[in-house]
Amino acid sequence: MLKEEILDFIVCIRCKGDLKKDESYLICNKCNIKYPIKNSIPHMLEEHIIAIDEE
Ligand SMILES: [Zn+2]
Structure with missing residues (x-):
């Protein structure tokens, strides 16, 4: 399962900005x-x- 906390680590590789999680x-x-x-x-x-x- 993709945990919400993972999003704290993952950033856009182009702009290094935050990402929003969709279903897929x-x-x-x-x-x-x-x-x-x-x-x-x-x-x-x-x-x-x-x-x-x-x-
Ligand atoms: Zn970006």
Whole structure:
């Protein structure tokens, strides 16, 4: 299980900012990107980053 405390350690690799936890993603609102969480493990490499489409 992904524990909430983990979020205290994990920051966005681009801006070093805080991330918001979604059901299956960690989201950086600053960069408009999200990192997938698979099997409760956040994938935090540049190659895993998914761009969030802007409205
Ligand atoms: Zn960021």
